[in-house]
Amino acid sequence: MTVNEAGKIAAEECAQALMRIDEKESQELIRLVLDARKVFFVGVGRVLLSLQAVCKRMAHLGINAHYVGEITEPAITSEDLLIVGSGSGESIIPREISKKAKELGAKVVWIGSNKESTIAKLADCCVRIPVGTKLGLQDELKSEQIMTSLFEQTLLLYGDALAKVIAEKKGLDIRQLWQYHANLE
Amino acid sequence: MTVNEAGKIAAEECAQALMRIDEKESQELIRLVLDARKVFFVGVGRVLLSLQAVCKRMAHLGINAHYVGEITEPAITSEDLLIVGSGSGESIIPREISKKAKELGAKVVWIGSNKESTIAKLADCCVRIPVGTKLGLQDELKSEQIMTSLFEQTLLLYGDALAKVIAEKKGLDIRQLWQYHANLE
Amino acid sequence: MTVNEAGKIAAEECAQALMRIDEKESQELIRLVLDARKVFFVGVGRVLLSLQAVCKRMAHLGINAHYVGEITEPAITSEDLLIVGSGSGESIIPREISKKAKELGAKVVWIGSNKESTIAKLADCCVRIPVGTKLGLQDELKSEQIMTSLFEQTLLLYGDALAKVIAEKKGLDIRQLWQYHANLE
Amino acid sequence: MTVNEAGKIAAEECAQALMRIDEKESQELIRLVLDARKVFFVGVGRVLLSLQAVCKRMAHLGINAHYVGEITEPAITSEDLLIVGSGSGESIIPREISKKAKELGAKVVWIGSNKESTIAKLADCCVRIPVGTKLGLQDELKSEQIMTSLFEQTLLLYGDALAKVIAEKKGLDIRQLWQYHANLE
Numbered sequence: 138m139t140v141n142e143a144g145k146i147a148a149e150e151c152a153q154a155l156m157r158i159d160e161k162e163s164q165e166l167i168r169l170v171l172d173a174r175k176v177f178f179v180g181v182g183r184v185l186l187s188l189q190a191v192c193k194r195m196a197h198l199g200i201n202a203h204y205v206g207e208i209t210e211p212a213i214t215s216e217d218l219l220i221v222g223s224g225s226g227e228s229i230i231p232r233e234i235s236k237k238a239k240e241l242g243a244k245v246v247w248i249g250s251n252k253e254s255t256i257a258k259l260a261d262c263c264v265r266i267p268v269g270t271k272l273g274l275q276d277e278l279k280s281e282q283i284m285t286s287l288f289e290q291t292l293l294l295y296g297d298a299l300a301k302v303i304a305e306k307k308g309l310d311i312r313q314l315w316q317y318h319a320n321l322e
Numbered sequence: 323m324t325v326n327e328a329g330k331i332a333a334e335e336c337a338q339a340l341m342r343i344d345e346k347e348s349q350e351l352i353r354l355v356l357d358a359r360k361v362f363f364v365g366v367g368r369v370l371l372s373l374q375a376v377c378k379r380m381a382h383l384g385i386n387a388h389y390v391g392e393i394t395e396p397a398i399t400s401e402d403l404l405i406v407g408s409g410s411g412e413s414i415i416p417r418e419i420s421k422k423a424k425e426l427g428a429k430v431v432w433i434g435s436n437k438e439s440t441i442a443k444l445a446d447c448c449v450r451i452p453v454g455t456k457l458g459l460q461d462e463l464k465s466e467q468i469m470t471s472l473f474e475q476t477l478l479l480y481g482d483a484l485a486k487v488i489a490e491k492k493g494l495d496i497r498q499l500w501q502y503h504a505n506l507e
Numbered sequence: 508m509t510v511n512e513a514g515k516i517a518a519e520e521c522a523q524a525l526m527r528i529d530e531k532e533s534q535e536l537i538r539l540v541l542d543a544r545k546v547f548f549v550g551v552g553r554v555l556l557s558l559q560a561v562c563k564r565m566a567h568l569g570i571n572a573h574y575v576g577e578i579t580e581p582a583i584t585s586e587d588l589l590i591v592g593s594g595s596g597e598s599i600i601p602r603e604i605s606k607k608a609k610e611l612g613a614k615v616v617w618i619g620s621n622k623e624s625t626i627a628k629l630a631d632c633c634v635r636i637p638v639g640t641k642l643g644l645q646d647e648l649k650s651e652q653i654m655t656s657l658f659e660q661t662l663l664l665y666g667d668a669l670a671k672v673i674a675e676k677k678g679l680d681i682r683q684l685w686q687y688h689a690n691l692e
Numbered sequence: 693m694t695v696n697e698a699g700k701i702a703a704e705e706c707a708q709a710l711m712r713i714d715e716k717e718s719q720e721l722i723r724l725v726l727d728a729r730k731v732f733f734v735g736v737g738r739v740l741l742s743l744q745a746v747c748k749r750m751a752h753l754g755i756n757a758h759y760v761g762e763i764t765e766p767a768i769t770s771e772d773l774l775i776v777g778s779g780s781g782e783s784i785i786p787r788e789i790s791k792k793a794k795e796l797g798a799k800v801v802w803i804g805s806n807k808e809s810t811i812a813k814l815a816d817c818c819v820r821i822p823v824g825t826k827l828g829l830q831d832e833l834k835s836e837q838i839m840t841s842l843f844e845q846t847l848l849l850y851g852d853a854l855a856k857v858i859a860e861k862k863g864l865d866i867r868q869l870w871q872y873h874a875n876l877e
Contacts, residue, residue, distance in 0.1 A: 194469075665695075
């Protein structure tokens with residue numbers, strides 16, 4: 138297989154996964170983001186890296202965005218939102234942090250595949266991306282890629298799609314956003 | 323614009339960007355990765371996040387992979403490879419680290435858009451992804467997305483495509499890879 | 508209060524805290540480190556930062572050292588050791604990760620203050636630093652410093668003391684260690 | 693050597709290093725922190741870990757604190773302060789970032805040992821901790837510890853001493869600070 142072929146497969150699988158996301162769920166997620174005072178992200182491994190990229194972009198849009206484990210992470214309150222990325226909905230850290238966030242009165246959005254999972258059940262809003270668990274759920278999109286790459290890729294593109302729509306809703310001029318971007322680099 | 327529409331745009335832009343990458347450059351990069359004793363990654367911001375995701379996947383394939391800034395980062399030697407992600411090829415940290423790596427005798431691969439840049443000129447191998455600089459180079463793919471999102475997305479998908487081809491070249495059974503994956507999560 | 512006075516207080520409190528650590532516990536910890544194939548560290552917040560500094564130094568001594576959450580974190584096995592830093596012994600992430608490590612057959616060392624805690628009870632070896640919990644245990648060293656600063660400071664100095672003794676036991680020439688240090692900086 | 697002995701040496705060396713810091717330099721640093729709109733920290737390796745711990749504590753005191761490389765790092769402006777930790781004053785990343793910060797009109801404080809260095813010369817304020825460079829400057833405190841451990845330890849204790857004095861100057865009730873502390877852990 139050439140790298141061009143492997144790249145084509147990746148992009149096409151992402152396109153299919155993104156098309157399977159329910160627009161109503163996305164709009165509910167956006168509403169919760171815009172209503173929150175602060176937005177926190179939690180995940181592990183490559184899922185966390187995709188969420189951190191989304192967190193960074195959200196900050197460029199003027200959203201008070203943080204991730205769990207951040208050096209200067211503030212306290213979460215009942216006016217805040219926690220966005221959890223976990224395909225299986227059972228990863229230890231996201232699951233325990235989700236429970237803690239609920240105890241503290243925050244809202245929780247889960248993005249993943251397994252709707253029968255602990256995190257899915259406690260979440261206020263679920264966005265299903267039907268790919269990428271090791272469980273191999275019956276209706277999951279089959280992927281030719283390694284491990285759960287498709288879930289992590291789709292999560293990044295999905296977050297960037299959310300950012301695009303949020304920027305539009307907030308009436309931001311995209312060309313002006315560089316002023317909020319880190320400049321010590 | 324709906325999130326589904328924004329997602330579709332993102333995936334299609336990635337597909338186009340990936341198709342514009344020269345297969346010969348990709349094969350040269352893969353040869354350098356397979357010849358290296360250790361592979362280091364350097365970048366900043368969301369580019370670094372995409373490279374970290376690729377670094378993590380390379381480690382799953384048995385490649386001795388590290389990123390610059392890692393807590394347990396080892397010393398680089400003349401048997402090692404540095405992979406630099408920088409659209410403009412002029413970001414301070416990647417540029418200075420690339421110079422240092424050359425001084426220490428390591429090979430350098432650059433992935434970015436601006437072929438006239440300092441990093442591109444000192445690199446042993448250049449992989450051009452013609453998107454995403456603030457310079458707006460004439461032949462760059464135009465993107466409807468925010469800032470340099472397309473470069474960062476394409477970098478992740480490209481790295482995963484490289485991983486897929488490397489796994490094939492090494493004859494790895496993809497289903498066996500989970501044994502190398504972190505399990506404290 | 509001058510900064511010199513505040514600094515003097517900090518250094519003296521560290522000296523006292525370090526003197527209260529039981530040498531037998533330290534020697535047991537060192538034996539477990541030297542017997543392990545890989546050593547993992549887990550903690551949160553400033554405790555994690557101190558542990559990361561110790562992890563980095565251990566790597567300079569030729570120990571295969573990692574922290575939980577590291578980009579290229581490998582799988583833990585029954586031949587490995589997990590070192591947990593948690594004053595209260597009840598922080599969610601360290602507690603859940605400790606349980607998981609035990610399930611996977613790894614050994615666990617706990618460093619903290621509250622010996623009645625969940626993590627202390629499941630650990631194979633406990634090193635007590637009697638400071639720094641919010642619980643204010645009766646025999647804890649009183650600190651004039653902010654929050655749990657004293658625990659985090661003592662943890663760093665303690666880890667560096669361990670490193671010094673381990674280097675001696677391994678017969679390492681300290682002046683030669685720079686060759687293992689990151690050089691892309 | 694026992695671990696207790698090695699710990700005693702570490703704490704005593706820290707005490708001596710802290711006593712050698714000029715109070716006037718510390719008071720000037722505090723004035724710059726209190727005058728700044730945002731405070732940024734930059735360093736590499738274990739120096740960065742100590743600075744991150746200080747950054748986290750400063751955030752608990754209500755200071756708008758960030759480190760260079762942070763996921764949600766904002767832009768620096770002429771109203772902001774950059775605190776640079778570098779014993780030698782010549783580490784590539786801190787040096788290049790310091791230059792960039794000066795270009796952008798921000799104030800720069802350097803904490804390190806080599807007063808003849810590039811960063812020391814461009815800084816608005818220098819705090820000398822006379823330990824820990826590989827240069828072995830004539831008046832540096834000799835350390836029995838590994839590599840530059842003493843500099844990194846002293847930096848952490850010094851930052852915590854600064855925090856203590858700043859809390860006093862701001863009239864903060866230390867027992868109330870937990871409300872600003874991350875609670876998802």
